[in-house]
Amino acid sequence: MTAEVNPQLEITEIADRVSRMPARESSGARDFDPAMAAMGGRALLFERVTGSDFPLAINLWGSYRRMEHALGCAADPRGISSIGARIASLTKPVPPRTAREFLAKAREFAPLLKIGPKRVRRGPCQEVVKLTERNEVDLTRLPILKCWPLDGNPTAVGYPIDARAAGTAAGSGRYITLAGMHTVHADDRDAARPASHNIGMYRSQLLGPTSLAMHWHMHHDGASHWRSWKKLGQRMPIAICLGGESVMPYGATAPLPPGISELLMCGFLHGRGIPLVRAKTVPLWVPANSEIVIEGWVSTECGAIGWHPDSGEPLGPGAVFEGPFGDHTGFYSLPDRYPRVEVSAITHRRDAIYPTTVVGLPPQEDYYLGKTTERVFLPLLKTIVHDIDDYHLPMFGCFHNAAFVRIHKAYPLQGRRVMSSVWGAGQMAWTKMVFVFDANAPIHDEDAAMRHFFAHCDFLRDVVSVQGPL
Known part of the structure; x- marks a missing residue:
């Protein structure tokens, strides 16, 4: 266009x-x-x-x-x-x-044998290098999106604090939404090849020409890495990588078991290892074929999440009141305290293209990424929970809020066992509602599946409510 x-x-x-x-x-x-x-x-x-x-x-x-x-x-x-x-x-x-x-x-x-990452001396992502110390970095020149009208406006969602007091006004509610965030655990800070190298897809709010806010859920690996650096009292290096091999965005979202690198998953899907090049200003290796790489340091002075402007506690150093953000549920996720990222460099291809996505009510791109996970990880889920024949993540559940699970039913109330097993299977733990169906249920036709549910469910016997982690 x-x-x-x-x-x-x-x-x-x-x-x-x-x-x-x-x-x-x-x-x-x-x-x-x-x-x-x-x-x-x-x-x-x-x-x-x-x-x-x-x-x-x-x-x-x-x-x-x-x-x-x-x-x-x-x-x-x-x-x-x-x-x-x-x-x-x-x-x-x-x-x-x-x-x-x-x-x-x-x-x-x-x-x-060929799927491990490969280190190279140079890559297209560093054809142009801009350093903050030379006053060359200006994040506002990236086409970072503001997706929804109330993004970045805490007053609009009922908080007694405006974007200026929150420390986010200069970014105008714009967010990076489709980047792989590369981090390592502090225990691996001196390792030549850190086993903890993680890629997560988190949002990052624009704060100004050389600063961002880093948002991640506390149970994600990126947040765990940040806590390890905070324990040491050192700022955490980060590389925010956009584009690259077409498998990279999916790899960053894949719910892999702890200790399994997203780079291995990307190499498996790509058919060969992902080439990595040493970053210019942080001690990390980044995908050499990225379009754009933002390098920087995450403050660990920031306090914990759960801060409220009425608490009487100051927001504190190294922190902003990040959000609100129009989320994939169709509602705004509320603002909270998150750490600042001070950007030290931007590197990019000479003809770089900025990839992004809209985060909002499905179907958006993340719907297809999520459904891909459903199909790719079905064999692993069946290995963990042998009763399962198939499953479906319905659109109304926004990927992680609901699951239709079809089983090989062998005895009464078997669904209760399956339900507990599903909640113990990695990131399936965040599923709010699990519907367990027998073998003839049309789980991939959501309307038909719900008719089947209402026709066969005895609500006094079959509905079980538990207190989950979310």
């Missing part, structure tokens, strides 16, 4: 409207999400963004067909389910009975 567009609200309106239009159909998605298999609209490239030095791409991962291309499985008629099938074969290997089967199994496992 060659017409000039504004990053504050206008791009969101266009992208939100387009994302609800038809798209090229995915034959594989018809099996598990027939209502959305041919939806998602087109990917959009805005060549002229008001006040920005870079073009902007959005809705890149906003359909099943584009997800298949991004993850390298577009040629397989099963689509993203084929990745789950590969994982199932690797997690449940059958011992070879003949020499031919042995060679076939060796060929299946051989690619795993």
Whole structure:
């Protein structure tokens, strides 16, 4: 699109409207999400963004067909389910009975030797280097979006503090929404190859030309790393990486078990290791093929979350009152105290494109990323909970609030056991509602599934309420 567009609200309106239009159909998605298999609209490239030095791409991962291309499985008629099938074969290997089967199994496992990250001396992401110490960094020249009218305005959601007092006014409610945040645990600060290298996809609020606010949930690895640096009394290095290999955004969102690197997952999906180059101003390695990398230091002077302007406690050093933020539930997540990031450098390709996404009521790009996780991790969930035949994360649950689980029912009240098992399975612990269905339930047709639920559920016997972590 060659017409000039504004990053504050206008791009969101266009992208939100387009994302609800038809798209090229995915034959594989018809099996598990027939209502959305041919939806998602087109990917959009805005060549002229008001006040920005870079073009902007959005809705890149906003359909099943584009997800298949991004993850390298577009040629397989099963689509993203084929990745789950590969994982199932690797997690449940059958011992070879003949020499031919042995060679076939060796060929299946051989690619795993190539999926680790590869370090290189230079990369496209550092074709242009801008340093804060040379007064070259200006984050406001990036086409960072303001998605919703009340973003960054705490007064508008009932708090007795405005954006200026919150420390966020200069950013005008604009947020980075589609970046991989690279961090390491403080225990690995001197390690040549830190095992804790983590990539998380968190939001970051623009504060000014050289500063951001870092938001993460306390149970995420990024927050755990931050607490480790806070314990030492040292600021935490961070690299905020945009773009790169098409598998990177998905890898950053994948709910991997502790100790399993997102870089390995990305390498597995990509078919070879992700090349990394040493950052310019922080002790981290970053994806060499990124479009843009923002390097900086996260303050650890910031106090804990749970701060309120009426508490009588000062906001404190190294902190801002981040938010509110229009979230994927269709509501604003409320503001709270989060640490500042002081940016030390921006590096980028000469012809860099800024990738971003709208976070809002589904379906948006994160809907398709979430449904990809549903299919990719089904074999692992079935390994943990053997009763499960299939599951579906309905759109109304916004990915983590509801799950339809279909089981091989063998005895009365088996669903109670399955429910508890699901809540003990990694990030499934955050699921608010678990619906357990028997083998003939149409769980991938949400209307039909709910009719099945109301027809068969005895509310006095079958509804169980527990106190969860959220």
